Amino acid sequence: MGVLIIAEHNNQTLSASILPVVTAAKQLSNKITVLVAGHDCVAVADAVSRVEGVTQVSLAQAEYFQHHLAEELAPLIIKQVEDDIEYLMAPSSTFGKNLMPRVAALLDVAQISDIINIKSADTFVRTTYAGNVLATIQTQDPIKVITVRASAFEPASHGDKQSKIASITVTPKTGLSTFHAREVTKSKRPDLNTARVVVSGGRGLGNAENFKLIEEIADKLGAAIGASRAAVDGGYISNDHQVGQTGKVVAPELYIAIGISGAIQHLAGMKDSKVIVAINKDPEAPIFESADYGLVADLFDVLPKLCVALGK
Amino acid sequence: MKVLVAVKRTVDANIHVRVKQDGSGVEDANIKMGINPFCEIAIEEALRLKEANMANEVVVVSVGSKVCEDVLRHGLAMGADRGILMETDQPLQPLSIAKVLSSVIHTESPDLVIMGKQSIDGDNNQTGQMLSALLGWPQGTFASKLDLQNNQIFVTREVDDGLETLALSLPAVVTTDLRLNQPRYLSLPNIMNARKKTINVLNVDDLNIDIKSRLRTLEVHEPPKRSGGVKLNSVEELVDKLRNEARVI
Ligand SMILES: Cc1cc2nc3c(=O)[nH]c(=O)nc-3n(C[C@H](O)[C@H](O)[C@H](O)COP(=O)(O)OP(=O)(O)OC[C@H]3O[C@@H](n4cnc5c(N)ncnc54)[C@H](O)[C@@H]3O)c2cc1C
Numbered sequence: 001m002g003v004l005i006i007a008e009h010n011n012q013t014l015s016a017s018i019l020p021v022v023t024a025a026k027q028l029s030n031k032i033t034v035l036v037a038g039h040d041c042v043a044v045a046d047a048v049s050r051v052e053g054v055t056q057v058s059l060a061q062a063e064y065f066q067h068h069l070a071e072e073l074a075p076l077i078i079k080q081v082e083d084d085i086e087y088l089m090a091p092s093s094t095f096g097k098n099l100m101p102r103v104a105a106l107l108d109v110a111q112i113s114d115i116i117n118i119k120s121a122d123t124f125v126r127t128t129y130a131g132n133v134l135a136t137i138q139t140q141d142p143i144k145v146i147t148v149r150a151s152a153f154e155p156a157s158h159g160d161k162q163s164k165i166a167s168i169t170v171t172p173k174t175g176l177s178t179f180h181a182r183e184v185t186k187s188k189r190p191d192l193n194t195a196r197v198v199v200s201g202g203r204g205l206g207n208a209e210n211f212k213l214i215e216e217i218a219d220k221l222g223a224a225i226g227a228s229r230a231a232v233d234g235g236y237i238s239n240d241h242q243v244g245q246t247g248k249v250v251a252p253e254l255y256i257a258i259g260i261s262g263a264i265q266h267l268a269g270m271k272d273s274k275v276i277v278a279i280n281k282d283p284e285a286p287i288f289e290s291a292d293y294g295l296v297a298d299l300f301d302v303l304p305k306l307c308v309a310l311g312k
Numbered sequence: 313m314k315v316l317v318a319v320k321r322t323v324d325a326n327i328h329v330r331v332k333q334d335g336s337g338v339e340d341a342n343i344k345m346g347i348n349p350f351c352e353i354a355i356e357e358a359l360r361l362k363e364a365n366m367a368n369e370v371v372v373v374s375v376g377s378k379v380c381e382d383v384l385r386h387g388l389a390m391g392a393d394r395g396i397l398m399e400t401d402q403p404l405q406p407l408s409i410a411k412v413l414s415s416v417i418h419t420e421s422p423d424l425v426i427m428g429k430q431s432i433d434g435d436n437n438q439t440g441q442m443l444s445a446l447l448g449w450p451q452g453t454f455a456s457k458l459d460l461q462n463n464q465i466f467v468t469r470e471v472d473d474g475l476e477t478l479a480l481s482l483p484a485v486v487t488t489d490l491r492l493n494q495p496r497y498l499s500l501p502n503i504m505n506a507r508k509k510t511i512n513v514l515n516v517d518d519l520n521i522d523i524k525s526r527l528r529t530l531e532v533h534e535p536p537k538r539s540g541g542v543k544l545n546s547v548e549e550l551v552d553k554l555r556n557e558a559r560v561i
Pocket of ligand 1 (some may be wrong): 242280281325
């Protein structure tokens, strides 16, 4: 019984989000096909074919697949489900979250979101209630549509062996929605999802100007930048930096929370980090209960000093 | 234009839920319940469309047991025109909820459906996408801005690398993200006024919809607690610990 993974990409480069999905898929089957649907995206198919564990690549190219609209991709995906495909998998990124429930509903099966562990062929563990409750879920559906939490599985490696790439017949355009614009946050810093170190700022920073202090520390450490909801709502930094129950879930080796109180919704996105540091002027802030190292101090006093100390 | 808003009753966002001793579920006795925060944002957005004369009716719908009437009343107190309770005592999963909602939509024929992107109990983030699939409608998920023009809606979505704007033909399903709006507070007169508004109750079991659960929760447990660490006295000490003890920098 095989797995079909839906690749996330921008038509030129493959997103690293697929790598942990391949690792998860390997626990379920040794027949792993990856669907690369897009426009002018042969390079992506080529990259996928070199991922360790991938046995075949299906390439579907059409101009209307360029922006990966769920309305266009879902019919294509359900057409790939033959007798021997038992699992449809994608990362639980905004790409996967948007697409996979649509696929599941068209197949009249449940969807299992954001799994963090695989117990058996039909039993998975996922988080609920902002990460406060881990639920073990068994599915009775013949086809299992799953999204995978990237931080919970090791990334598969890139090998040198290449698997076969087959071009497949595309499904017709639905035209239900059209792409209009995209505002990509450009940054030279590492990707928040995969960074080894994340420096996050919260409401304590006060405004966008002060948030630059976070950027300075991040750059000293070669870290990605995270933020609490309050910091994003306040316009200190763009939405794609939000860490938490309803933002990104990260598990870096080092997470530094600065001016963040530690609400459960924020903890849900970072409490599996290996080492957590909290800098907060309130000794009672809940973040300290989850932090390995805490510094009770005014961030405006400490951050310049930290910058100097890290520079050495 | 008619806007239909689907709302869910969940545990209050400030509550730290606990797992029952036997691992069969979460402690739900006497805990504070209310409207799912994302659903409240959905109602607010629908009301703003009405106040801008772009919609003329806002209908709130909930699927669940009798007690869900309280979240419908909440929506009515915010300003929605009427409510529909699709009543059932059966446990519900996103696919079942989507099926029940799609049957409501077949009778109500709204031009736009707005709902929360996820509920803060199950954290599934599925129902809106499933509903639009069942209806064959376009979907605009994780919306932080809506712009209605003629027979199209421009939906700006919060995605992993920034923002994306799609144009959807109507009818469509939109799911809300946190930054779409700040929901209004309920005023006492509006709460009183809401008591006079109608809630139609329909029994889901009469509808001949397959809402049997496909997923079974075998057990639940709490994740291992992090043990609080040490408080340090200076930046130098912190850098030293990170370098020489934790060895992460
Ligand atoms: C449905 C829903 C979903 C949510 N999803 C998320 C999510 O995904 N991610 C998320 O982060 N939140 C989320 N939240 C919000 C969450 O509940 C908190 O409101 C939010 O995390 C608070 O952000 P904060 O810690 O930056 O702000 P606050 O809670 O206001 O904390 C600010 C902290 O900064 C400290 N501080 C202030 N000034 C200084 C100073 N000069 N020096 C040092 N410390 C200082 C204060 O002591 C305080 O502890 C969600 C909420 C809801 C209802």
